[in-house]
Amino acid sequence: MNKGLTVLGIETSCDETAVAIVAERPRPTVRINLIRSQLAEHLPYGGVVPEIAARAHLDHVADLLRRALAEAETTIASLDGIAAAAGPGLIGGLIVGSTAAKGLAWAAQKPFVAVNHLEAHALAVRLETRVEFPYLLLLVSGGHTQLLACRGVGRYRLLGTSRDDAAGEAFDKSAKLLGLGFPGGPAIERAAREGDPRRFPLPRPLRGRPGCDFSFSGLKTAVRQIAADLDARAGPMGPHDVADLAAAVERAICDTLLDRTANAVAWFRRHHPDGTSLVAAGGVAANCRLRARLAALAADAGLAFVAPPPALCTDNGAMIAWAGLERLRLGLSDGLDAPVRPRWPLDDEAA
Ligand code: KG4
Numbered sequence: 207m208n209k210g211l212t213v214l215g216i217e218t219s220c221d222e223t224a225v226a227i228v229a230e231r232p233r234p235t236v237r238i239n240l241i242r243s244q245l246a247e248h249l250p251y252g253g254v255v256p257e258i259a260a261r262a263h264l265d266h267v268a269d270l271l272r273r274a275l276a277e278a279e280t281t282i283a284s285l286d287g288i289a290a291a292a293g294p295g296l297i298g299g300l301i302v303g304s305t306a307a308k309g310l311a312w313a314a315q316k317p318f319v320a321v322n323h324l325e326a327h328a329l330a331v332r333l334e335t336r337v338e339f340p341y342l343l344l345l346v347s348g349g350h351t352q353l354l355a356c357r358g359v360g361r362y363r364l365l366g367t368s369r370d371d372a373a374g375e376a377f378d379k380s381a382k383l384l385g386l387g388f389p390g391g392p393a394i395e396r397a398a399r400e401g402d403p404r405r406f407p408l409p410r411p412l413r414g415r416p417g418c419d420f421s422f423s424g425l426k427t428a429v430r431q432i433a434a435d436l437d438a439r440a441g442p443m444g445p446h447d448v449a450d451l452a453a454a455v456e457r458a459i460c461d462t463l464l465d466r467t468a469n470a471v472a473w474f475r476r477h478h479p480d481g482t483s484l485v486a487a488g489g490v491a492a493n494c495r496l497r498a499r500l501a502a503l504a505a506d507a508g509l510a511f512v513a514p515p516p517a518l519c520t521d522n523g524a525m526i527a528w529a530g531l532e533r534l535r536l537g538l539s540d541g542l543d544a545p546v547r548p549r550w551p552l553d554d555e556a557a
């Protein structure tokens with residue numbers, strides 16, 4: 207019997223050091239999924255500092271690798287391949303992760319896979335759910351907001367992208383203005399539960415326009431203005447103000463995402479009548495209200511809505527291992543001279 211592939215994946219493209227092992231049989235399974243957040247290291251600076259990130263990855267990646275193998279009760283020799291995120295992302299971290307993976311691959315004579323971090327987000331859904339190509343993907347993370355037609359591994363067509371900030375950035379920057387800390391998405395989602403989204407009017411950039419592009423920078427300016435006005439009239443914001451403004455931000459970002467995704471759904475149904483699913487991925491896809499609204503949009507269009515569980519939406523090693531596995535089973539791997547790519551679009555033609 208074919209025992210299927212088992213692949214180790216390393217994620218170091220931003221501020222989490224993550225190592226995971228996934229297996230293909232008897233069904234796709236996460237055998238171990240370790241993640242070390244660098245939140246504490248970056249906290250004093252109010253954002254991710256690339257140099258600090260690279261050093262922290264270097265300090266922790268070997269330990270995570272040892273723990274992953276030990277806790278999964280396996281050895282490098284029994285793996286079928288080693289994958290690392292090779293881009294897009296912060297170059298120092300990418301070098302640390304891919305060099306570690308290449309070193310292991312070379313020492314154990316295993317194939318190495320240079321994984322595109324965006325492709326890993328795009329394929330993560332297939333780890334726990336059987337979703338066939340083609341599917342429509344809303345990829346929403348801290349660095350990217352894209353609508354893509356996923357036609358196969360390595361075959362993506364970009365339908366639209368953000369002209370300025372990513373959706374996750376809009377959450378993070380708004381949260382900072384509200385004094386809610388980092389990462390902003392979960393903090394806004396929590397604060398918004400008690401808030402009234404109708405009290406503060408916020409813009410919905412590009413709403414009603416044709417196409418699938420996004421814009422979020424106007425939102426941040428509007429939030430700053432409302433916060434400043436409140437402050438001038440009544441002093442520092444109280445918890446009610448923060449909750450109402452958080453609810454307004456979450457509603458505005460969701461409205462914008464939904465409006466653009468509806469256009470993409472119409473395109474997808476015209477061009478891929480065989481497609482059956484709308485998929486959401488990336489950190490922002492962990493948001494419960496966004497998931498509920500996308501599910502309703504998909505249902506109206508006769509599509510299934512599928513998203514990875516929240517822990518596989520935000521950055522993790524399992525999605526890197528899984529993307530490596532999907533490539534390996536198609537016979538795709540990379541040389542040990544494969545470069546890291548701080549910029550690496552999924553759709554080369556659109557780029
Ligand atoms: O995919 P990810 O972990 O890292 C990148 O590749 O960027 O996405 C991180 C982003 C952050 O901006 C964070 O605020 C956002 O995802 N995020 C959320 C939620 N959880 C994470 N945004 C909204 N609601 C959430 N529950």
Ligand code: ZN
Binds near residue numbers: 327520521
């Ligand atoms: Zn990501």
